[in-house]
Amino acid sequence: MSQNFSQKDELIIGRNPITEALRAGRELNQLFVARGERSGSIGKIIALAKDRGIPIKEVDVKKLDYMSGGGVHQGVAAFCAAHSYCSLEDIFAAAEQKGEAPFIIICDEIEDPHNLGAIIRTADAVGAHGVVVPKRRSAALTGIVAKASAGALEYVRVARVTNLAAALEEMKRRNVWLYCSDMDGQDYRQVDFSGAVGLVIGSEGRGVSRLIKETCDVTVSLPMKGKINSLNASVAAAVLMYAVAQGR
Numbered sequence: 001m002s003q004n005f006s007q008k009d010e011l012i013i014g015r016n017p018i019t020e021a022l023r024a025g026r027e028l029n030q031l032f033v034a035r036g037e038r039s040g041s042i043g044k045i046i047a048l049a050k051d052r053g054i055p056i057k058e059v060d061v062k063k064l065d066y067m068s069g070g071g072v073h074q075g076v077a078a079f080c081a082a083h084s085y086c087s088l089e090d091i092f093a094a095a096e097q098k099g100e101a102p103f104i105i106i107c108d109e110i111e112d113p114h115n116l117g118a119i120i121r122t123a124d125a126v127g128a129h130g131v132v133v134p135k136r137r138s139a140a141l142t143g144i145v146a147k148a149s150a151g152a153l154e155y156v157r158v159a160r161v162t163n164l165a166a167a168l169e170e171m172k173r174r175n176v177w178l179y180c181s182d183m184d185g186q187d188y189r190q191v192d193f194s195g196a197v198g199l200v201i202g203s204e205g206r207g208v209s210r211l212i213k214e215t216c217d218v219t220v221s222l223p224m225k226g227k228i229n230s231l232n233a234s235v236a237a238a239v240l241m242y243a244v245a246q247g248r
Contacts, residue, residue, distance in 0.1 A: 117148020193247030
């Protein structure tokens with residue numbers, strides 16, 4: 001996964017600070033460990049991160065030196081999230097509290113933080129109850145995402161799940177109808193979006209992955225009359241979110 005962090009993302013370096021952050025339940029986007037380093041407390045840090053489902057990446061010591069700006073990192077560094085994540089249950093609870101059928105946006109490996117921020121901004125505008133992202137191969141809630149959301153990140157619930165397909169199956173068990181966007185789907189203007197909706201938006205380059213597409217109930221498309229056969233992910237998401245909002 002490409003890393004996109006800004007100066008607004010808090011970097012923690014050193015074994016003791018990161019250990020305490022993990023024990024305190026701080027939201028960490030990713031843990032970086034010096035390649036081949038497992039000695040002493042780093043092994044315990046890795047175990048704590050794995051228990052929390054935090055992505056771990058091995059990098060060269062020079063990479064850690066650069067990230068740390070000359071600080072003493074002791075072979076480990078981590079970035080804190082710009083905002084806390086919620087659970088999928090929190091999103092369902094928000095819909096229930098409002099007395100509304102759930103409206104959930106699912107991002108299938110959206111890696112561009114500007115796209116994720118724009119999707120969160122539109123999700124707030126249309127009244128969606130939350131956004132779901134996978135822990136791996138996805139933009140995290142960095143400062144760039146927060147800025148691109150124009151403040152919406154403070155109001156939109158974002159759940160970070162280990163297994164996106166399993167999360168979709170849980171939504172289906174709770175009577176959420178899943179729609180994904182793809183070129184070979186039916187015209188979105190002819191689709192009934194009433195009821196509980198989970199709207200899946202595919203990645204910028206690959207679109208919706210095969211497994212996720214097979215899990216969805218309906219595939220929809222946006223008609224293209226120009227020479228380009230696809231839209232930016234956040235633009236396509238906005239069109240479909242407003243279509244769902246109109247159907248509700």
